[in-house]
Amino acid sequence: MKLDLNLSQFPTTSVGSFPKPDYLADARRKFYKKEISREELLELEEKATREFIKMQERVGLDVLVDGEAERGDMATFFAERLDGFEISEPVRSYGNRYYKKPRIVSEIEFREPMTLHFFKLAQNLTSKPVKGMLTGPYTMMDWSFNEHYSSREEVVHAFAKVLREEAIELQKAGCKIIQIDEPALSVRSDEIELAAEGLKMVVEGLEMYSITHICYGAFEHLAPKIHLLPVDQIDLEFAGRDFELLEQLRGHEFPQDVGLGVFDVHTHKITPQKEIEKNLEKALEFFRPEQIWVDPDCGLKTRTLEESEEGLKEMVEATKVFRTKFEK
Ligand SMILES: [Zn+2]
Secondary structure (H helix, E strand, C coil): CCCCCCCCCCCCCCCCCCCCCHHHHHHHHHHHCCCCCCHHHHHHHHHHHHHHHHHHHHHCCCEEEECCCCCCCCCHHHHCCCEEEEEEEEEEEECCCCEEEEEEEEEECCCCCCCHHHHHHHHHCCCECCCCEEEEEHHHHHHCCCCCCCCCCHHHHHHHHHHHHHHHHHHHCCCEEEEEEEEHHHHHHHHHHHHHHHHHHHCCCCCCEEEEEEEECCCCHHHHHHHHHCCEEEEEEEEHHHHHHHHHHCHHHHHHCCCCCCCCCCCCCCCCCCHHHHHHHCCCCCCCHHEEEEECCCCCCCCCHHHHHHHHHHHHHHHHHHCCCCCC
């Protein structure tokens, strides 16, 4: 639902995750080895969240995130906090990365708020809006083993139901912008209708501006159907593929706002302000100015904290210059 969010033109934000500071990565390892308590870990996650907010304020972003200090894998995090799951031993995702895949073994049920604590903590530290961040029902389905439900549709519906409960909790806590990530959709354009149904079940009737982030995949198949996603904004990677996505979108409807990824997050090189200004110009070949939000291509958790801050700073400065071209 489009709200009057009272933001600058071309609002700047980040996609969600920030790199874990060393002390937090250490603490998580110690926690898994049972060397420190849950409370000790929580204290350090809160400390990291406070630092993330300070960093985003320094940079001057318009819409903030809590930075996901408490999250590891984006699907397992939710599965561990819902009823109906057992968590598998680590499975290989790609290369040498492993994650614990959730197994659905009974009815998925909402137990208690999953993201509310860190949302509230972050929102209390800033006067700027903080985004609520969820992993979408389609991605939760695709990244879980299903040993209980009889179809993929049923699983998506079950996830949508509990994620809606979480969204309502966030709304009650004053959250005005909710981002529901669907990275799994990037390679499953044949199921975009199912993903759309799930997103609709989560956000329908809520008084929040809704975003979905999709990582780059086989976009030529997704582009013709992107208009089906019932959210206010689609957030996409543009910079990493040198804006070839604009070509793939050409001729297709794109009624939502766009979260325009203006710098690549898979490199140590900082994208300079001038280059980001050019990237913003390119977007105008396809999008109307009112549609455009500005952010990095993806979450920053694989970068260093210094790289994240520097990259975002260049982005904010580029956006300030870009805005002046539209002043009346
Ligand atoms: Zn991404």
